[in-house]
Amino acid sequence: MATTTTSRPLLGLLEALRRNPESDQTNRILSSATSLLTTLSNPLNITLLTTILLTGPALWGPSDGLTTSYRIISVFNTAAIAVHKHQTEGGATKPYDAYQPRLGGGLTCDKWTTAVLAGLNERSQRWQHALVSAGVLLGMESSERRGLSPALRGKIENALATASTLVMREPAIAGPLGVAAAALALNYGYPLFSDMTRRMLDYDAMIMPLLTSMTSFHGYENGHFVEAANSDIRQVQGRRFDWSPASNSFRYLQALGSKPLVASVGSMSRIISDAIERCSNPHRAIEALDHLLGFTGILLSAWEANKLSELDTSEEETFLTPETRRITYPALWQLLKGVMFSTVVILRSIVAKTVTNSLLSSNGVAPTIASKSLLILRNIHFISSRTGSNSLSALTFINLASIDILNRFPLQARDFLKSIHPAHPGQIPTHPLQRSHDLFYLNTVEHFTLIMSPATAENLIFIPASPYLNPTANVHLLEIFEAAHSAMLAMLAAPQSGPLTAKVLPFYVESLFNSFPTNLSPRQFRFAFKSLMQLTTPPAPISATEPQLAETLLEFLHHRALNAPTSPLPPSMAIKSQADAQTAPSPPLSEQAILLLTLLDALPNLPLNVLEEWLPLSADLLNAIPDAGMREHCKRRFWELMESGEMDIDRSAVCVAWWSSRGGREMVLFGKREGPFMSGGLGRRESLL
Template sequence: MPTDRLLTTVLRAYQGAPDPEQINRIFSSTASLFTTLSNPLNITLLTSQLLISPAIWNQVDGLRTSLRLISVYNTAAITVHKNQIEGGNKSNKPFDAYQPRLGGGIACDEWATAVVKGLDDRSPRWEHALVLAGILLGMEGQERRGLSSGLRVKLETALVTAANLTLQNQAGTGILGVESMILALNHAFPLLSDHVRRLLDYDALALPLIKAMTYMEGYQDAIFLEAVDYEVRQVSGNKFDWSAKSPSFLQLQNLASKPLVTSMGPLSRLIAHTIENLSIPGRALETLEHLLAFSGKLLTAWQRNKLSEIDPSEEATFLTPETLRVTFPLLWQVLKTAMFATVLILRSIIAKTLITPYLSSNELAPGIASKALTALRNIHFISSRMGSNAFSAYTFVNLTCIDILSRFPIQSGDFLRSILPSHAGSIPAHPLHRSHDLFYL
């Protein structure tokens, strides 16, 4: 289909009713147009209309839609950059009027500028952040140098500005907008210069980040563990079966593929970086409280789960082959990512405590240490499966908190009594209770 005709078709499709199958075609055609349009004005028009398209934004598939928007601009930017390089390589060859033009023939800076001009007041700032992240990833990711240094700085600054403006109006933006901004920031953050990073409002960013990690686009406050318990069945031979066709496993697969969960490593590092750069120390305390509550929900949900009754050494005996091979491994993969993220964030909180007079005061330090250790205890049923000492961040949090508490005998005693085994002197029958006993020791 000729480019002009395709442009008209896509612009008309933007105004249609939401349709999952149609949306796939819209995104595909849009990505193609961005690499073949030769008039910058049409690129600007396409961007501005895409960001207000009822066909896309009136029925959003969570952050997956936001990720697809990043992907459209990332893919297009990579292609535009590639075309510019290949076109430059052909510049020394004799002119050939019959040689087809590569893409739209627009240079990287001109293309990026045309896209940015489409980020107008009709679309929200969080959508602007998604577009800017896509451009930066496509032009500058993986050591590509598609943009001039001046334009790159402008785009980086624009992304941070869009993030800050989104944070200033969280109530008006809504959860999707805030989490979409976080998604954009998470993907593009490694590309931002130190100077631009310092422009971020870390104090406003901290809580939205930790909520994004633990709420519905993240680990869903451990609700998935409760759903698993409902569908674990005891079958013949005293074995437990959790079918790969069960709704709870499909829910777990959906959770594991969520954009923020699949990039939990970078997200946890972004949260840690945010805590390290807080100017209001109290935000670190709020983050710790939220993380403690999340770890407690993980523990409570696991304690209620039938699978918690099985000792790791006996899983091959008491789990059906399908459960052992398919469903159980994915569950632990998700739990381990949650554990790693939690410990990494705890590490940044404890490190912040050590260097901040307010947090390291006699009034706050023992409480911070106790809460961090309690969070470690809550997730010990996960960390113990891989050996806690093998994880340096875990060791740092554990030993540093113990060192802090050792200076406060009263608070130390209170903490030890709070985790004292209920059946001291005997080995508990339940694996989870044995895990708690080992943590106490």
């Protein structure tokens, strides 16, 4: 090797790499390596430097987790970007002399990459080869850069795929660090792989090493960060919780969040998801499911033991110090959100494969997978419910697909529901986490009413839901109130629940009316009452045994409306959720106006003779509304009801006759009855109450 301006720095760097590790020298070594990789003009020197970077004791001493592995990727990524830039600017072809310095080392991207790949030999580990390959591929081909020839790009993709696959086929040889490093390299390289390269991968071998790396020491450390946070949470004056940003647990939390596999958990979870979808051995999907169930179970137990789990969302401002609420608490939830999203992405692929794979969808396997999938959702429900993520399309798919599978197996479904049944049904738990479990249970159990006997439905739905139907319950539990009402309506709507419906309906109706408007929003109340009318009118079975029930409900509603307050509902009562905000009318309506709208919503379900009676009564109630703006809003709804197609043909004919020939037009538009009416005109109606 000739002595040149670049050989002396190279010799110095090689000497530094052969020394014992010194933490204060690592940054200087890697910075020098990056610079030399872009300026060396002799390919043999680049090959030598690559080899020494992967074997030098100065970098690969006592394990620092994936920090060095990540920085190796960064070194070769940065160097590759610089080489590509030099080539783009003509550095490999422009003449140069003392007055016109050469750009970089003067090597083309292909020659430079070939020299780097030559440094990946038997002296270093396979997972180290993967790190270098990932860095070069990332620097040359990402962000619309096309620095390599197709043949060489295929070669480096193949090198990364082969190295990663060999490591994951024999994880015991590479060790946890080697497996995690290969996972990190694959995390960066996989999105750039061609379809041909992706077909080369051994997905069966990849799934568990990738998943284990994500959740164990080099990733989320099996949820230990939740438990660790608890050690530094102190109760200070005013019964407030304080978690200092200067505490050891928060510094640990920040360090964990900056781990390479945690910081890039989104792309890692997508690779695992892709591997599950492409794997040929369905048992690997079952192993991944069991691993997720264990991991999320540990996380849930750690959260239950954490002091912060004692706080309801509505209490955080009161019981957390300002610094905790602003800094440490959000950081914890940010990590938990990452856990939730990655879990959902992976679990979705497992459930999707269950639907399409003959083994996983078999009678002996499918209900177990569905039950475990729902248990995983329950384990992370304390995260998804708090962050408003329950409406995620992937989470919804997992939930509904698993429920659909379990509905095919009534015995297994019953066993599953009993396993998540509230520990103390019939009362509202004081601990927020237990209420979160109740919310998940109520949202789940309502989907199984069609396979329940009346006795089972009473035990599994009516008793657990009853305390949340109490109108005097905590107003901060509105989401659970809605879930309880939804579960009750689903139970009452089941065809086989006729005797149970007759038994519990009076209790439910009383709770419904007493809960509005304090605990139920106008939207929720209107939906619930309309559902009741559908349950009590033909062709519902109970309408045959209790033919007067629907009219009795209408009488109850009508009487309540005649005596209801006429002032606009305050926003705290009118809007209780985002869905309420999206449908809130303008101007704000009074309780009386909302009850009239509820009555109008029920008209399309009434038998023809009952509809004839209630059209003029509805018009009279419309004219009893004193506020002109509210009255106009209700008039528009009245007209919309008759002309929008909500009524079937026969009911529409009744409405047309009433509107045109029986004074309906005059009553609605001008607020007065005019006659004479045709035969069949309505006289005074006797109340059913």
